Amino acid sequence: MAALFDALSVFENVRPAEAGEFTRRAFDAGRLDLTEVEGLADLIASETETQRRQALRQMGGGLSEIYDGWRSDLLRARALIEAELDFADEDDVPGSVSDVVWADVCTLASLIEIHLSQSRVAERLRRGIQIVLAGAPNAGKSSLMNALARRDVAIVTEEAGTTRDVLEVHLDLHGLPVTLVDTAGIREAEGLVEREGIRRAREKMRQADLILWLMPSDEMHSASPDDLLNEPDVPAVWVLRSKSDLASPAMTQDEPGTVSVSTRTHNGLEGLIGRLGKYAADHIALSEDPLATRERHRTHLEDCLSALKRSFDSDSKPLELRAEDLRLAAESLGRISGRIDVEDMLDVIFGEFCIGK
Template identity: 50%
Template sequence: MVPTIFAPATAPGRGGVAIVRVSGPLAGTALTALTARPLPAPRMAAFVRMTVPESGEFLDQGLVLWFPAPHSFTGEDVAEFHVHGGRAVISGVIDALASLPGLRIAEPGEFSRRGFENGKFDLTAAEAIADLVDADTAAQRRQALRQMEGELGRLYDGWRHRLTRALAHLEADIDFPDEDLPEGVGVMVRPELETMAGEIASHLNDNRRGERLRDGIHIAILGAPNAGKSSLLNVLARREAAIVSERAGTTRDVVEVHLDLGGFPVVLADTAGLREAADEIESEGIRRALDRAANADLKLAVFDATALPELDAQTIAVVDDQTLVVLNKVDSASGGMIQQIVGQQTMPVSARTGEGLADLLQALTDAVRTRFEAPGVPALTRARHRGALEECAASLQRAMTADLPELAAEDVRLASRALGRITGRVDVEDLLDVIFRDFCIGK
């Protein structure tokens, strides 16, 4: 028999209300055992007194809900205890449930895994549930909700159904050559395969937008020593994240802070000053700064406005169309400002007085939104999806160039199977432990 599982469904610690969830064939038994009352009406909250089944010790009074299968999150019978959020209350309810035969504590992600196995949602939606729990910004929340509602799964299932039809035509051409079939049935599917290959290639060529939203958009602050990079980082982070000193070369390693920038998750990195290194430690810091510049989604190139019209050659070298150019220390500058550097408009600011910082924040927000805001098609969010889609695309390319219809059919079958692994339709048993083990307990 399928074991009945239970776990707190709310975060650990003290709170006003905590939820303990039970799922499995004995969920109803557990509910009646702790309340000494018949099951409440489905999906209707009931205010009850909860006690330890064996001793009758009073645990708490609160709400309980009953979700009979299959109309529940897991597709099984589910009971929920809504109790006061003190640690002792939660512990008492957990201990009482653990004392009942046939019940055990849930593994991380086990509730969601049961929902997937019982057909309540596909793997992309299950992964979106984990992303929604971890979402820190509005953009992450919107992306996770779109995926949880099935947008990504419907896109992949649509491609898979089209491949299934193409495969049926190819196999009919192979298996029934003497039947009265339209001439060249196998050749007729090639335009559909070409169209699908183009759609998948376009989906893959997204600058890893969805993955960036999940993990954070990387912005590197670059510039010469004493250009004010660390001061700028501290002002944008609104805390003293980096050491600020008049001594050149204070920053030797990359200093990161995480920001919510207009609803987008951003990892802002202060880097070592770009110059000829004085020692091997500074040389390593500069190497890391250049490496961060090469891998950043956006860059802030910071120039010292008090040094104008002189411009730092090492900083100029990192300016491109993914760069916002900042002229810092304008409050102390005596000369005129330069309007453009390497074709990029300059932004005068002062990290000390705050002058121009509102405009800089708005420009950064606009740049992030332009590059990463979701268009109509749902975005790829995980490396697992990308790998399967790349495998699918490679199989389609082979199918379109195959000399024999049997080879084309096999490659179309492999392409369909790769798509099925994303949503969990086929051959995913070995992936389930990996996917669900990072979920929180109780979800």
């Protein structure tokens, strides 16, 4: 490769393409809008079948179609309002035009609200569900990570505090993307490196969709996730009894709701994978309708929604100002597909691409 580039560089006016340069040309030429560009980036990065399908649909213009439709509804509403403003003193423009317009704007606002409330699901499909393995040192987290990934990702030793960094593997559970995160065991650590590992572990746990908290079956008084559960905004926590092969007979009557696994005998592993798959399916099912897949979409949609709400909130506001709210709302929608000043975001979006795309 290096030799090839070297040989090519002697030609005049030949240079390596920049990241995403070809896609950017398609955008500049108006052949792709921004959501389609993002869909293409997602398609290249997709790791599972459902991610691929979602990306493909967005690349094909599924999202733009919705937003452009809403945007032209708003432009039409604004035109009607302005007509009413311009001809307010003439009798042949009935005042009731604007009543119809506001009812439509109201309906649109609730459509956007529904669309927004469903978008988390699509965002999760795009980035994958984050499942974090946590618990005391030596609880068997790294062993479970390796068993689920079916390869040796993490180092396993009987020395407490072996895992000090955060390790991630991407799994494909029935076509659904799951990122499994192995963390340092939570304890009062002496060493600087382990303390940093524990800080990172806590951070990962806060960002997780689901925490698997491991409690070894051979320890009656192992660390429980109680203090974790008291923190605000905790994700879902499942308690797993690890090392179930070591459980004493007295302990085998599980509390209902807990899952026992052993990475030594593989007891319970298939069941756990099945449950995780179901969890993923419940939380990231590919929806029928195209949905906003990025925070960027969500921000503009929220801006649009609040402008719409301002526009019909009060009847006493002058019609000119209400029409201006509609203009702002349409503009927010236009930003999603890149029809309106988005210059500052373009580098961020195209920077995601690799060279040659």
